[in-house]
Amino acid sequence: MNDYSAELFLALLESSKIDTHEHLLSDEKFLKSPDILLTTLEQSYLSWILPGTTGRTFNFTREELLSRIDTIPASSFYRYLIRAFQFMYGFPDDSLTLENWESLSQQIRSDYEKGERTRRWLQEKLNVRKIILDRYWVIGDFEVDRSIFLPTLRLDSFFFGYNREARDHDDQSPYFYSDREGIEIETFSDYLNLIDHILCKGKKEGIGTLKCAVAYDRGLAFEKVPREKAERAFYQKTGEETIEEITSFQDFIFHYFLQKAGELNLPLQIHTGPGKAFQAVPSFLGPIFEEYREVKISLFHGGFPWIGEPGAMAIFYPHLYLDLVWLPLLSPTFARLALREWLEATGGSRIMMGGDSWNVEGAVGSIIYNLETISRVLGEMVEDGYLAKNTALELGKRILWDNPREFFASL
Numbered sequence: 517m518n519d520y521s522a523e524l525f526l527a528l529l530e531s532s533k534i535d536t537h538e539h540l541l542s543d544e545k546f547l548k549s550p551d552i553l554l555t556t557l558e559q560s561y562l563s564w565i566l567p568g569t570t571g572r573t574f575n576f577t578r579e580e581l582l583s584r585i586d587t588i589p590a591s592s593f594y595r596y597l598i599r600a601f602q603f604m605y606g607f608p609d610d611s612l613t614l615e616n617w618e619s620l621s622q623q624i625r626s627d628y629e630k631g632e633r634t635r636r637w638l639q640e641k642l643n644v645r646k647i648i649l650d651r652y653w654v655i656g657d658f659e660v661d662r663s664i665f666l667p668t669l670r671l672d673s674f675f676f677g678y679n680r681e682a683r684d685h686d687d688q689s690p691y692f693y694s695d696r697e698g699i700e701i702e703t704f705s706d707y708l709n710l711i712d713h714i715l716c717k718g719k720k721e722g723i724g725t726l727k728c729a730v731a732y733d734r735g736l737a738f739e740k741v742p743r744e745k746a747e748r749a750f751y752q753k754t755g756e757e758t759i760e761e762i763t764s765f766q767d768f769i770f771h772y773f774l775q776k777a778g779e780l781n782l783p784l785q786i787h788t789g790p791g792k793a794f795q796a797v798p799s800f801l802g803p804i805f806e807e808y809r810e811v812k813i814s815l816f817h818g819g820f821p822w823i824g825e826p827g828a829m830a831i832f833y834p835h836l837y838l839d840l841v842w843l844p845l846l847s848p849t850f851a852r853l854a855l856r857e858w859l860e861a862t863g864g865s866r867i868m869m870g871g872d873s874w875n876v877e878g879a880v881g882s883i884i885y886n887l888e889t890i891s892r893v894l895g896e897m898v899e900d901g902y903l904a905k906n907t908a909l910e911l912g913k914r915i916l917w918d919n920p921r922e923f924f925a926s927l
């Protein structure tokens with residue numbers, strides 16, 4: 517990081533921010549843990565990469581965990597947590613050990629016991645004025661603390677409404693919502709009315725955005741299919757739906773959501789990059805961008821590893837936004853490459869950042885990684901003579917504040 521990048525980082529640290537995406541869990545989950553540091557690490561991206569893990573969780577003792585961490589010390593899924601511990605607790609070391617574990621764990625527990633962690637760390641220390649909160653585990657529940665959060669409507673489960681047994685990658689079903697609301701679903705029209713119901717409820721209750729992460733379940737190529745073709749999976753006997761019938765149902769539902777998003781003036785965030793069989797390729801969505809120009813769409817994660825695609829498409833689709841969220845954790849190097857290209861392609865408009873974490877430590881580490889990415893790239897552009905210092909600072913502030921204020925429906 518050059519001198520101006522370091523100066524810019526400190527300036528951006530003090531600047532107002534909108535965090536475009538978090539999954540923050542309740543404090544109770546962590547406070548009831550006998551080893552709060554272990555639970556903090558489990559509820560992070562470290563659990564996605566450690567040898568011997570299955571899915572997104574692990575069941576290790578601290579000794580077993582540390583032995584596995586020793587095999588991946590350079591992983592950015594680990595380094596961002598160390599960065600958070602250093603920032604929040606003055607953690608003096610470069611890595612976790614048996615010797616420093618208990619002290620750090622006690623510091624984390626003491627911090628939880630003080631309460632109001634989101635306000636103290638994200639609002640006061642990092643100057644985050646609003647967090648877009650995606651609680652994918654409670655479909656249709658938009659009751660959040662509006663002084664800091666803006667709720668999201670997660671769409672994924674609605675792609676699995678062709679029968680009551682189907683579930684998305686988070687084990688969610690749209691029938692959890694319909695049963696809770698007392699809405700009977702017998703026909704395909706009833707099902708579409710259910711979608712209308714939750715969208716209108718979300719709009720009325722001031723959600724910030726729709727979010728689609730169905731790329732964890734299927735690819736992002738969505739064909740335009742007629743209703744009669746989409747209905748086949750819905751009326752098929754449970755378990756006898758063909759892959760083709762399910763795909764047609766899901767394709768139709770995605771287009772239906774986009775039509776309604778246009779009518780209700782609701783933006784849409786889309787997960788791209790890592791996903792089902794690596795079929796979450798941003799350019800697969802080209803026909804969607806072409807057809808639904810009235811809908812503001814944000815592409816998440818830079819389409820990693822296809823980071824060259826989002827910036828190229830943003831040149832030609834002014835309703836397309838680009839979000840750094842999670843990308844600096846996937847690869848800080850790719851994040852810097854992507855951001856420079858995006859700045860050159862969009863001029864600095866329509867670029868945003870988010871944390872994408874389940875606890876405050878993860879959010880702090882992720883936001884710091886985002887700020888380091890932004891300040892490094894802008895600092896290099898100043899050093900190259902491409903930008904003046906004052907222009908670089910204004911662009912950094914635009915990414916953190918102005919662009920997301922323009923994107924979200926309720927800000």
